[in-house]
Amino acid sequence: MNTVSFGLMPRTKSEAELLSEGWTRRFVGGPPRLNEMIQMYQELGFDVWLEPQTQEEFSEECADCTLALMLFRVIYTKPLERGIHGK
Secondary structure (H helix, E strand, O other): OOOOOOOOOOOOOHHHHHHOOOEEEEEOOOOHHHHHHHHHHHHOOOOEEEEEEEEEHHHHOOOOOHHHHHHEEEEEEEOOOOOOOOO
């Protein structure tokens, strides 16, 4: 999982790339719910990937909400890959 870092930053992977790699978009949020959801998905046995939201994902009224762009992250998950014996 990538570390939660905040601020204005570009995405590291596109939505299409993540979906093609087996990731599922699950949740969009900011602290403290973001941290709670990361922990919950990990406890449920998922690998977690975070990406910043893009301005295009906000409604027109919120397109200039810099604070939201800095704090909100999109959580993607996929099942943890297990070895031959489930370990």
